[in-house]
Amino acid sequence: MEIDPAPQRRSAPVRTCIGCRERELAVDLLRIVAQDRDAGDGSRIVAIVPDSRRRLPGRGAWLHPLSSCLRAAERRRAFGRALRVSGNLDISALEHYLENRHEHS
């Protein structure tokens, strides 16, 4: 990724991608949230879902909308840490979102 030599606008919020840990303008990151749900057998599943409209309640985390950052976050177990959740994490909704998104890079 190229580094822009121009200083970033001070008003633009910056967040850290939980995959690669790089700081990035929030507008270029995907917000993700955890949604608890019943697995149907008494156990619970925590689904990690994309919040592209940034409207979902709860604690959010930020990720580059790239499968490489998704994999990095998964490998480092960053979802549970960033979203303060534990147990079975289901990232299929996030994978699906990224697979269907056109990636520029």
Ligand SMILES: [Zn+2]
């Ligand atoms: Zn990243």
